[in-house]
Amino acid sequence: MAQSANDRLEAQFAFLNEADRLKSVLRATTLVDGSRPENSGEHSWHLALYALVLADQAGPGVDINRVIRMLLIHDLVEIDVGDVPIHSANGLAHASVETTTAEAKAADRIFGLLPPDLGPPLRALWEEFEAAESPDARFAKALDRVQPVMANLRSGGGTWATYNVTYEQLEARVGSKIARGAPGLWEWVQGKAKPWFLKGKES
Amino acid sequence: MAQSANDRLEAQFAFLNEADRLKSVLRATTLVDGSRPENSGEHSWHLALYALVLADQAGPGVDINRVIRMLLIHDLVEIDVGDVPIHSANGLAHASVETTTAEAKAADRIFGLLPPDLGPPLRALWEEFEAAESPDARFAKALDRVQPVMANLRSGGGTWATYNVTYEQLEARVGSKIARGAPGLWEWVQGKAKPWFLKGKES
Numbered sequence: 001m002a003q004s005a006n007d008r009l010e011a012q013f014a015f016l017n018e019a020d021r022l023k024s025v026l027r028a029t030t031l032v033d034g035s036r037p038e039n040s041g042e043h044s045w046h047l048a049l050y051a052l053v054l055a056d057q058a059g060p061g062v063d064i065n066r067v068i069r070m071l072l073i074h075d076l077v078e079i080d081v082g083d084v085p086i087h088s089a090n091g092l093a094h095a096s097v098e099t100t101t102a103e104a105k106a107a108d109r110i111f112g113l114l115p116p117d118l119g120p121p122l123r124a125l126w127e128e129f130e131a132a133e134s135p136d137a138r139f140a141k142a143l144d145r146v147q148p149v150m151a152n153l154r155s156g157g158g159t160w161a162t163y164n165v166t167y168e169q170l171e172a173r174v175g176s177k178i179a180r181g182a183p184g185l186w187e188w189v190q191g192k193a194k195p196w197f198l199k200g201k202e203s
Numbered sequence: 204m205a206q207s208a209n210d211r212l213e214a215q216f217a218f219l220n221e222a223d224r225l226k227s228v229l230r231a232t233t234l235v236d237g238s239r240p241e242n243s244g245e246h247s248w249h250l251a252l253y254a255l256v257l258a259d260q261a262g263p264g265v266d267i268n269r270v271i272r273m274l275l276i277h278d279l280v281e282i283d284v285g286d287v288p289i290h291s292a293n294g295l296a297h298a299s300v301e302t303t304t305a306e307a308k309a310a311d312r313i314f315g316l317l318p319p320d321l322g323p324p325l326r327a328l329w330e331e332f333e334a335a336e337s338p339d340a341r342f343a344k345a346l347d348r349v350q351p352v353m354a355n356l357r358s359g360g361g362t363w364a365t366y367n368v369t370y371e372q373l374e375a376r377v378g379s380k381i382a383r384g385a386p387g388l389w390e391w392v393q394g395k396a397k398p399w400f401l402k403g404k405e406s
């Protein structure tokens with residue numbers, strides 16, 4: 001049975017008001033000026049802007065409008081699960097079974113707030129991002145890995161200092177994902193990041 | 204003369220790093236839970252999500268992907284000018300000559316950081332938003348006016364209480380803009396907002 005227009009708006013705003021809570025999820029990364037931890041809401045905005053401005057770094061077949069939509073919703077599950085920093089637990093926590101199970105449950109709840117024609121396609125878009133296999137998802141993942149690098153470089157090391165990250169760990173956890181979705185970007189980012197690690201992590 | 208690939212990336216990241224400062228521009232509106240003022244970076248994310256989820260409220264001829272791009276960049280000038288609350292200075296500060304002149308100067312500087320093929324089109328998109336004449340801009344403006352209403356309703360009145368706003372002022376400053384870009388939405392929002400004003404602004 002079709003929803004009434006009123007029930008539909010109630011469901012749309014139940015989701016939009018719930019999404020507001022992403023602004024209170026704090027990340028390990030700080031703002032570029034180092035003044036405070038970044039939250040996952042403003043992080044999602046910044047990444048969508050990355051996609052808009054760095055579109056020419058995407059490979060063939062990438063639909064930037066889809067990438068932007070993907071990035072707008074990619075972290076919503078953190079409302080229930082919190083941000084799991086890439087470099088925490090020696091790089092292992094991020095893709096643990098515990099984390100992915102909890103995130104799937106969060107996706108059920110949060111996308112489930114939406115009307116039935118909107119929730120499932122947005123949930124599928126989030127799953128596509130997580131799988132990181134499609135050209136759109138690979139590019140989105142690459143941007144999600146580049147942005148903290150820029151913040152760390154500007155703020156004196158950031159999470160690299162916090163978690164004692166080596167350049168080899170950066171290559172494995174971050175570089176590989178950037179190179180897969182935006183090879184030209186990784187070449188440039190590498191040239192920026194390497195000197196920080198060679199300097200013996202001065203900050 | 205064409206920029207080198209390296210100079211181009213330097214310009215793209217000069218813009219993206221500068222954009223980070225929007226996360227430090229505070230608005231008069233709070234988060235939905237009332238815990239702290241909202242910043243303009245996370246506000247821009249939330250509005251892009253509004254466009255994605257409320258697309259069926261847009262009139263004919265509205266391109267939601269363009270609306271999303273518009274909303275991602277609509278507040279960047281606030282990095283230099285700050286947020287001018289809609290209800291401040293008895294509703295007059297928002298569109299004053301001083302504000303619009305300062306915002307145009309900020310747009311020159313901020314969009315001017317980008318490579319020459321990217322800056323001018325994004326600046327034009329911002330101008331289109333400000334003019335609020337095209338169908339895309341009218342819808343974007345409508346969402347920009349709806350979102351603080353939802354935060355005020357959830358947080359016990361918010362900026363309505365701060366600035367002693369009457370229902371007539373809400374209709375003039377907010378309702379007219381929402382009705383122009385998303386009439387069905389204003390009908391629903393009205394039903395939500397009116398009771399707060401009728402209750403004599405209890406909070």
Ligand SMILES: [Ca+2]
Nearest residue numbers: 043074075144
């Ligand atoms: Ca992320």
